[in-house]
Amino acid sequence: MSRTTNSAYDANQDPSSPFYIHPNDNTSTQLVSVKFDGTRYANWKRSMLLSLTVKNKLGFVNGTILVPDENDVDFLAWECCNSLVATWLLYNLDDNIARNVLFKKTAKEIWMNLGSRFDSVSLTQVYSLEQKLAEITQGKLSVSEFYTAITTLWDNLDDADPFLQNTCACGLSLRVQQKTQEHRLMQFLMKLNDQYSAVRANILMMSPPPTVDQAYRLIAQEENHKEMTLAKPESMAFYADQRGSGNNKNQYSGNYSQKFGNSNGQDRKPKSGANYYCTNCKVPGHSIDRCFKIHGYPAGFKPKERRIAAAVTTSAGTEGSNSLSNDQYNKLINLLSKHDIASNTDTDSSQALLAGPFSKQTANSSW
Structure with a gap:
């Protein structure tokens, strides 16, 4: 008995073992942000699988870690970890749902029971998602906001339809995934506003066609370019207003009108560098002492x-x-x-x- 206890203790303290229990692991750990209340099971399931994978306890719910014999040296270690994972599942369920699976013996039984009840294809849910995809448009949303909205619908559709989640490496599966990506690329481009028609045409002519993520980056760059183009005239107008309100005014607007009088059809503005003005003929560039009309024209x-x-x-x-x-x-x-x-x-x-x-x-x- 002493040997079995020591072996279980050693397995629970080995970080590389699936029976390892971290000092911070306790029965009241909430692995996901929202407890499952009977809706959106696919999202809750995905979050739980990620959390259990991080803690190296995924085998206790998918059945890859088999139950050892009661006389096996690892039985106590397995039993300790199984009870810990079961309490995690119960703690991350709504109280009404948790009571229904409270007396299941293993974490795998709890997981399988939840899957049989909630993890089923609902045509009503698929219909609702497909309808939202048909009606969604960019409208007043930015490209980033619209891309987030449509990808969220795609993710929910993947969760509702297990066929789209098939990750088999066979040729048929790869072809189906490729056609799905092309279809979603068309959906994304069709729902954009008409102001992106030019870049949309360029994307459609690309061979091979880009992924949805690559198309989003191109559209986002076009959006940034348009925003910069619209902001540039405003900055130039502000700069012009600053110049107009500063000291860069016409150098003749003040002193010339006082010195030479207002323009009446005969007065002229002095040329650049002119220091003389004839009061007889009203012409800048020479003084009255050198006026030809008074002193005579040269030979x-x-x-x-x-x-x-x-x-x-x-x-x-x-x-x-x-x-x-x-x-x-x-x-x-x-x-x-x-x-x-x-x-x-x-x-x-x-x-x-x-x-x-x-x-x-x-x-x-x-x-």
Whole structure:
């Protein structure tokens, strides 16, 4: 008897043994976040299997760890671990369901009883999930939120239909899994908003077709790109407002209007670097001390023909009764092209020639 007790003690203390019991393992350990109350058994079952696998106790519910003979040295160790797993199952069940399996002798019997009662294919549940998949659309959801919603429905459908969970490595099973993935890829792309039509077309032309996860990454990248594009004009407008409200205003908006007066059709803004302004002809770039209209034009000064033509055109548009005829205009151009204006007298005579047909406004304009 002493040998059997020591062997059981050693098995319970060996971390590599399925009979090992950790010091923190107790009968009131809640392995899952929500106790099973008779609904969503597939989710509760999946969570329990994961927890039991982590604790190396999965064999006690799926039958891979057989019950040793009562005279075996490991019987006491097995019995201790079996009772521990049974209490875990009971503690993670609703009180009403726990009372129904309370007197089962082994953890495997408890597990099998729950499976026979709740782990069955329900056409009503499958119908409900398929209907939700048919009606779901992205709408106002982000790509991430929509992907989470549709994958949750797929997972629930896998739990409700054991055929979709077949992991056999045979060729037929692999083909079925491939067709299922292609069908779900089509579902995911069909439910997206129309703004992703371009990237959706690119995904459909890919060969071989990507997985649903790969398609999601491409759509998510497109969503991020669109968000950046929409945010850029707003930032540029904010930058423009900051510049407009700062010191980068027109350098002529203040001092020029005070110094030179408001623009009335004759005043001109000074060129960049101009330090002079003529109060006689209202032209920046020279002072009144150097004004040709007062002190005379230099020898060899030749007025530009285009200014004459512009003045004539302006006069013709504003003073229709005093405009030059074509004959007079041609004679004036020939005269200016053949003779240089050599002195102020010649300039005055030319101005006198134009004084008749020109309006007062044209005569006051600069050459």
